[in-house]
Amino acid sequence: METVHQLIELFPYAIAGSILAGIICSFLGIFIVSQRVVFLGAVLTQVAIAGVAFSFLHVIHIETFIASLLGTTIKEDSLLHNFEPAFYSLLFALSTVIVFSQTHRQKTLTQDGILGIIFVVAIAVRIMFIQKSPIADVSEVESILKGDILFISQTEFFTLAAILVFTVSIFALFQKQLKFVTFDAESASAHGINSKMWLLIFYLVVGTGISLTTRFVGDVFAFAYLIIPASIGILVSKKVKNVFLISVLVGAIVPPISIYIAFKFDFSSGPTAVVTAFVLFLVVYLGKKLKG
Amino acid sequence: MNKEIIKFTDASIGYGKTAILSGINLSIIENDFIGIVGPNGAGKTTLLKTLLGNIKLISGKISRESLRFGYVPQRDTVQPLLPYTVFDVVMMGRYSLSGPFKGINAEDKRIVEESLSYIGMSDLKDKNYNSLSGGQRQRTLIARALAVGPSVLILDEPTNGMDTPSHYSLLDLISRLHDEKNLTIFLVSHLLTDVANIVKKVILLDQNYFQFGPIEEILSEENLKKTYSTDFHVSQSDGEYIITPKHMKKL
Numbered sequence: 001m002e003t004v005h006q007l008i009e010l011f012p013y014a015i016a017g018s019i020l021a022g023i024i025c026s027f028l029g030i031f032i033v034s035q036r037v038v039f040l041g042a043v044l045t046q047v048a049i050a051g052v053a054f055s056f057l058h059v060i061h062i063e064t065f066i067a068s069l070l071g072t073t074i075k076e077d078s079l080l081h082n083f084e085p086a087f088y089s090l091l092f093a094l095s096t097v098i099v100f101s102q103t104h105r106q107k108t109l110t111q112d113g114i115l116g117i118i119f120v121v122a123i124a125v126r127i128m129f130i131q132k133s134p135i136a137d138v139s140e141v142e143s144i145l146k147g148d149i150l151f152i153s154q155t156e157f158f159t160l161a162a163i164l165v166f167t168v169s170i171f172a173l174f175q176k177q178l179k180f181v182t183f184d185a186e187s188a189s190a191h192g193i194n195s196k197m198w199l200l201i202f203y204l205v206v207g208t209g210i211s212l213t214t215r216f217v218g219d220v221f222a223f224a225y226l227i228i229p230a231s232i233g234i235l236v237s238k239k240v241k242n243v244f245l246i247s248v249l250v251g252a253i254v255p256p257i258s259i260y261i262a263f264k265f266d267f268s269s270g271p272t273a274v275v276t277a278f279v280l281f282l283v284v285y286l287g288k289k290l291k292g
Numbered sequence: 293m294n295k296e297i298i299k300f301t302d303a304s305i306g307y308g309k310t311a312i313l314s315g316i317n318l319s320i321i322e323n324d325f326i327g328i329v330g331p332n333g334a335g336k337t338t339l340l341k342t343l344l345g346n347i348k349l350i351s352g353k354i355s356r357e358s359l360r361f362g363y364v365p366q367r368d369t370v371q372p373l374l375p376y377t378v379f380d381v382v383m384m385g386r387y388s389l390s391g392p393f394k395g396i397n398a399e400d401k402r403i404v405e406e407s408l409s410y411i412g413m414s415d416l417k418d419k420n421y422n423s424l425s426g427g428q429r430q431r432t433l434i435a436r437a438l439a440v441g442p443s444v445l446i447l448d449e450p451t452n453g454m455d456t457p458s459h460y461s462l463l464d465l466i467s468r469l470h471d472e473k474n475l476t477i478f479l480v481s482h483l484l485t486d487v488a489n490i491v492k493k494v495i496l497l498d499q500n501y502f503q504f505g506p507i508e509e510i511l512s513e514e515n516l517k518k519t520y521s522t523d524f525h526v527s528q529s530d531g532e533y534i535i536t537p538k539h540m541k542k543l
Contacts, residue, residue: 030374033373034372034373034374036373173392173393174392176384176387176390176392176396177387177392179384179387180384180387180388183370183372183374183376183381183384184365184369184370184384186363186365186369187363187364187365187370187384187433187436188384188387188388189344189346190344190346190361190363190365190446191361191362191363191385191387191388191437191440192361192388193387193388234373234374234375237375238375238420239375239377240374240375240376240380243374243375
C-alpha cells in the first residue's frame with residue numbers, strides 16, 4: 001500500500017493519464033483490429049514520432065507564428081510552447097491517413113505495400129531529423145520522441161482527456177455511418193452513404209487519436225494498446241457492446257497496474273505496460289483454448 | 293404499361309478516362325428482371341456501380357427516376373471480426389435513410405423485423421452473423437437490402453460457392469421477391485443456366501461488347517461465342533434452359 005501511496009503522490013497525472021491513454025488506444029484499436037488495418041496503427045505511431053522529430057528542426061516555427069497572430073509572446077512551459085511537437089505529429093499522421101484513405105482507388109500496389117513504404121520512410125526521416133536537431137544528445141532526443149507514461153504532465157493529462165472526449169463524441173454522433181462503412185463500405189455506398197467521406201472522417205479521427213497519444217505515452221505503449229485490448233475483447237465477447245466494454249476496461253485497468261509493477265521492480269513503465277497486457281492476453285487466449 | 297425508370301443513352305462507362313464499355317443504350321422498365329452476364333473483367337461491376345451512381349459516366353447520358361436501391365454484395369466481401377448479430381446487420385439497411393444525428397426508432401425496428409420474417413430468418417435474428425452458413429449469410433444481406441425499402445434490388449453473384457439446396461432455395465427467394473414485391477431486379481451471375489431460367493431479360497457483355505434484350509434473343513450460341521470465345525450449347529428441356537460449354541457436352 002505504501003508504494004501505491006507513493007505513486008499517487010509522485011505521479012498523479014501519470015496514473016490518470018495512463019488510464020486515459022489506455023482507453024483512447026483500446027477504443028480506437030477495436031476499429032483498427034476489426035478493419036484488419038493493424039499495420040496502419042504501427043505506421044501512425046512511427047509517423048507521429050517522425051513529426052515530433054521534425055518539430056525539433058524548427059524549420060517553420062509554428063509557436064512563434066501563432067503567438068504573433070495572437071499578438072503574444074511565448075513563455076517557457078506554456079501550453080503554446082508544447083504545441084509545436086503535437087502540431088507536427090498530428091500533421092504527419094493526418095497526411096498519412098489521407099494518403100491511406102485514397103489507396104483503395106489504385107490497383108498497382110497493395111495497401112500493405114504502401115503502408116510498409118511509409119513505415120520505413122518514417123523511421124528513416126526520424127533518424128535524419130534527429131541528426132540535424134540542435135539538441136546535441138541523441139539519446140535525449142529519442143527519449144523525448146518516444147514519450148513516457150511516468151512523465152505525463154497536467155497539460156498532457158487534460159489534452160488526453162480532450163482527445164478522449166473528441167474521439168468518443170465523433171463515434172457516438174456518427175455511429176450509424178461509421179458502423180456501416182467500417183462493416184461494408186461497398187454496400188454503404190450502394191445504399192446512398194458517402195463511404196469515401198465517412199471513411200476519411202474515420203481515419204482522420206483515428207490518426208488524431210493515435211498521433212497525439214503516441215506523443216505523450218510513446219509508440220510502444222500506443223501500438224500495443226491499439227492491438228492487445230481489442231484482441232482480448234474480440235476473443236471473449238459474443239456481443240459488439242461487450243467487445244467495447246472489455247477492451248476499454250482492459251485499456252483502463254492494465255496501465256496503472258503496470259506503473260505499479262514498473263515502480264516496484266524498477267522497470268521502464270512503457271514496456272512493462274505492454275508485457276502486462278500481453279500476459280493478460282495470453283491468459284485469456286489459453287483459457288479460451290482450454291475451454292474449447 | 294410499366295414505366296421506364298432507368299435509361300442509358302450512348303453511354304460510355306469505365307474508370308477515370310478509360311472506357312470499358314461504350315455505346316450503351318439501355319432502357320429499364322419497372323418490375324424488369326434482368327440478368328447481367330459476361331466473363332471476368334467484362335465490366336459487370338463497373339456497370340452496377342454506374343447504375344448505382346457511384347461512378348460517373350465517361351460520356352453519354354443516364355436518366356433515373358428517383359429510385360431507392362437495395363444492394364446485396366458478394367457475401368465473401370463481408371467478413372466482420374466484430375460479433376454483429378443478424379439483427380445488427382439488417383438494421384444497417386436503415387442507416388442510409390436517416391440523418392447523422394437521428395437514432396433508430398420503432399419504425400426502423402419494425403421494418404427490420406418484417407424483412408427478417410419475409411426471408412425466414414426471424415428465429416436467427418440474435419445469432420452472430422459470423423456463425424451463419426453461407427446461405428443464411430446471403431439471406432441476411434438480402435434482408436438488409438429489403439430493409440432499405442428498395443424499388444430496385446441488385447444482387448452480385450448471390451449463389452457463389454453455395455451447396456445445391458441453398459443455391460436453389462436462394463434463387464427461389466429472388467424470384468419471389470420479384471413477383472410478390474414487384475421489385476426491379478438486377479442479378480449478376482456467371483451461371484448462365486441459372487440466369488436463363490430465372491430472369492426475363494439479359495445484359496450480355498464483354499469489354500466493348502454489349503447486348504441487351506429478352507433471354508431467347510440474347511442467349512444464343514452465336515452471341516455466347518462472341519462474348520466468351522468458347523462454343524456453347526443452348527437447349528431447352530421441359531421448358532427450362534440448359535446452357536453448357538460444348539467441350540462439357542462431349543464429356
